[in-house]
Amino acid sequence: MTACASIAPPDLKTDLPAQYRNATPNEGAAATPDLRGWWHVFGDAQLDRLVDDALASNLDLQQAAERIRAARLLNRHSGDRFLPNLHARTNDAIDPDASASFFIAGFDSTWELGLFGSYKGAKRVAQGDLDNAEASLQGARVSLIAEVVRQWIELRAAQQQEILLQRTVDGQAEQLRLLGVRQGLRLASTQDVAQARAAEAQARAALADPRKAANAAAQQLALLLGRSEPDPAWLEPGELPHLGELRVPTAPADLVRTRPEIAAAEANVLRAAGELGVTRAQMYPNLQIGAAMQWSTDITSYRRTRSRGIFSLGPVIDIPLFDWGSRVAAAHAKGYELKAAVLAYRQAVLQGVAEAETAMGDLQQSYEREQANREATQALTAGVAALKTRVDLKLASPLEARQGQIDSDRGELTLLQARTERDLAYVSLYKALGGAPLPPAHEGDH
8 A cells, every 4th residue: 555655756857958059079188177176177276275165164055064964864764753652641530420530640652554655755755855955055065166266266357457457557657747748848739638647547546446346356255265354365466267278078968967956956856746645645544553551540549549450452543534625635736736846847957958058158259259359469469569669769659659558458458358257157157067076975964
């Protein structure tokens, strides 16, 4: 009866393409990042330490680990209600005619047999809760690592942006000085000087943006690492992490075992199947085995004390009658919820594929933009070198060389923004793929 009445979880196979539409070709010497350590491709030892520290000290991660401990404890005892139980009880009772009073002591025991799928249903509900907690922990790890890497990239990008903007400010100030000299020689107009002064002031004002961004990123890193303030070493300017040529070897089907959102949706299906099994079992008689042993003593007899004992053993049957309709309705409702959970699982798979495809497309486009900006920057640098040669040969003025350097610095700034965009697209991709190290075996244990 237990086997035939239990509700097995439905088949969760989902048709997926064999490969990603926006995946890079698996050719050449491009690096193949490890899904469990994808951030190492940057080759930044300080970033590696930040990720390790975050995994050890992040408070959200510790909360998720505590929830796993709770779920594992409940899962281990999910079948306890189907074991025999024993109760010791005492009571005092009075005869209806008030002629005697008794003190009663004894033991009683019941054993619910867990028939019609109720035992398996309860186990599946508990296992679904545990699987969901484990998926939440892994999801927290994926989000944490992606956010640490993202904030580190934004911090380094802001620091480099400030350096380039400061160079622009210095260039604008030098240009303003040269124009002042030319104005004294009546070779430049007052309007030219005013425009140069406005450009220099605007360049100084632009310095506020990267400084604010660097401060916000450093503070967010401190929060992710469970600290109240940033490490002063983070605020020392450093190079933006370098991302070389990459290829993504994973297939869409891999998301089913790596993406936490899909694992959580699968856990919800298992839990819904368990709840359906429990509610369907409630449509049938509840069968238990009961036993009791009691002693009673007449405490109102002054001449003599009468003590008697009795033992009973037999089945306990609870048959639903007048609430049959509500129990059937509850079972049908849980059936609909199971179908909804299956549809949610399929939606989670499609959502994962869509996010991965989008992230791969963004990564490829940002790579092409970076390459185009790199070529433009190289051309501007070559132009600056040519201008300096012309200045040395007295064929061009220092003012022209200074303007060429300012344009080159602006090109460097545009290239920096393109590199940052590509780095962040890479982070988004591996977050979509569910990239993160698996929790250590002891995480969540007692």
